[in-house]
Amino acid sequence: MYQVDRAYSYIFYISLVLYLVSIFWGLFVTPEDFVQGNSYRIIYLHVPASFISQSLYIAMAIASAIFLIWKVKLSAYLVRSIAPIGAITTFIALISGSIWGIPTWGTWWVWDARIVSTLILFIMYLGLISLHDSFSNHEKADKFLSILVLVGSVNIPIIKMSVEWWSTLHQPASITISDKPAIDLVMLYPLFGSIVGFAGIVTCLVILSSKLQILRRERNKSWIKNYV
């Protein structure tokens, strides 16, 4: 916990600066898009948020597997503390996508696979929180939460592949590992910067939230009294 406290401020300020610089770069330096005009610039919020919202779920799934297999208590705390942050980032992705939809698609909302599956992800985050909070016995709640997270992780590939599997309004992914990016390099660099910066900020939030979780759950232990 002491090491985390020391590293925390570095991560936070570096990623905050990185994110702000990429946003500035993306908003004022990069040129207009040929098709979408200025409206595409919302990707510097939308893409990081939707990317992180899925990554957080994968992180939760890994932590739940660790908890169920090796019974590491800390990873159960991690699962519980990621859930609200995941819900918030998914919400940001939904809202920013819907704002982007007005100039490009002409509508706030379409019932298409990717958007609906992101909404499902949002609902699932809320369901996970409510499931955990309904049990007063924390050990049981941790166990059930981890099982549900693992079962729910089938949705992640569906969200990821929905743009390819179903005909949809949503554009296919601009950046893939195997292919040449479908986005110009001038726009790509700030996008990468914003993803990394956003990830760093969210990591800091996760650290804060899990710290809170540890303090709350272990409040009767003597080391907490020394720490506080």
Added chain:
Amino acid sequence: MNIIKFELLKLRSKSRGWLGPILVFILIMVAFPLTVEISNKDLGNSFFAVLWIAILLVMMLATEDIFLEDFNDGSLEQFAISNISLPYIIAVKIFIYWLLIGVPISIIGSLFCLGFTNSSNLAINIFPILLITSYIFINVFSFGNALSLTKGSVLGTLVTLPLLLPLLIVLGKAVISINLNLNYLGFVALLLGVLSIIIFLIPLIISYIIRAHLE
């Protein structure tokens, strides 16, 4: 074999458990045309939307107390320590629920399909899809109800319903391809694939959850 007979008798004697959901299903299907104009020719289009949602809701109702009664009277604990494996007993339980609720609903559903769309081709083709779908729904909702065993069924449904929504997209696509006379067997194969994974995994997961509840 004994277990199958035992579960069958247990569910059959509890008519509220199996007859209730079927009647609710029929009532929903009867009530739905009353809300739109009777002469509406587009009734067939919105029929499938109502059909899938009705099945979803009815399966939710049907599995409401699938484990609760056994948990309260202690027979679930007896099962857990008996020498028959718990996942097997749970799989049988789910199968019996499907046999007494899912199969009748599938038959009634395809009859309603014939009535609403006037197309016997559609009604025949929709039947296997209904069978598979209702089995998947029962499995997933049983999982949800096992999670919230002592907390009421709303919570369990709330957390497992999102898992089923991608399936509804597949069902919608399947109906479209039947309507257009395209090959819909791909969708049946996809549903069967999902079912074949679920049918083995869900009883294992549920038995783990139930053991955690009994601790």
